[in-house]
Amino acid sequence: MPPQPAPKRDTSSLYLPLSIVLAGVIVAGGLYFGLSNQGSTSGTKPTTPSVNIKDVKIEGAPYIGKADAPVVMAFWADFQCPYCKSVEVGHAQIPIDPALPDLVKNYVDTGKLKIVFKDYPFLGEDSLTGGEYARAVWELYPNEYLAFRTAMYEAQDDEGDQGFGDAASIDQLIKAELPNIDGAKVKAAVAANKAKYDAAMSADRDEGTKLGIQGTPAFIIGKTLIPGATGLSSFTDVIDPLLK
DSSP: OOOOOOOOOOOOOOOOOOOOOOTHHHHHHHHHHSSTTTTTTTOOOOOOSSSOGGGGGTTOOEESOOOTEEEEEEEEEEOOOOHHHHHOOOOOOOOOOOOOOHHHHIIITTTOOOOOOOOOOOOOOOHHHHHHHHHHHHOOOGGGGHHHHHHHHOOOSSSSSSTTTHHHHHHHHHHOOOOOOOOOHHHHHHHHHHHHHHHHHHHHHHHHTTTTOOOOOOEEEETTTEESSSOOOHHHHHHHHHHH
């Protein structure tokens, strides 16, 4: 299903800031975003704070790729974040090519890279709902997890609780776009495990914050943190040396 047109926004930076307070986060975030982190654009080199993928908890987290792939990338995201969408499937208002499809084709599918998905929900209730459904899909249909993520980001419209992203719309998306997933089973799993899923998402976000992550999307590969939406070369410049 094609994404609905997103409202025009300032794209002078490609990094969405942290705000734990949900009320007013979009307005406040937009102001901060436009004035900070001007380096997070396609083709820029990632920053290198003191991080290590070995310190990231990956056990039990959704992932794609070989379990023992030589390189691991942890990816923190929010299903309502437009910059996450730009990395996963592309976004009409954000001028970068999506990096994830090429990473999957050239690194994941060839056994070189394992991508571990971590939740960083902060844009509203729909962020939590999307994360809950994703975890239910991972538990019930792990082979369909990436297809679910792709469908979710393609359907994403406005930030926060303003359109697509509540339970009813995700139920409809699964029914219409994901024939290999039983939507009723997923919905039941969300209802039965909401507290567990929410606790896991909170732990992911807290972990990311402790590692220096200040918003979504954010990635850790080896000892490098890549903050914000960026082009393919920012990832390959880190991954390729680790494969030698």
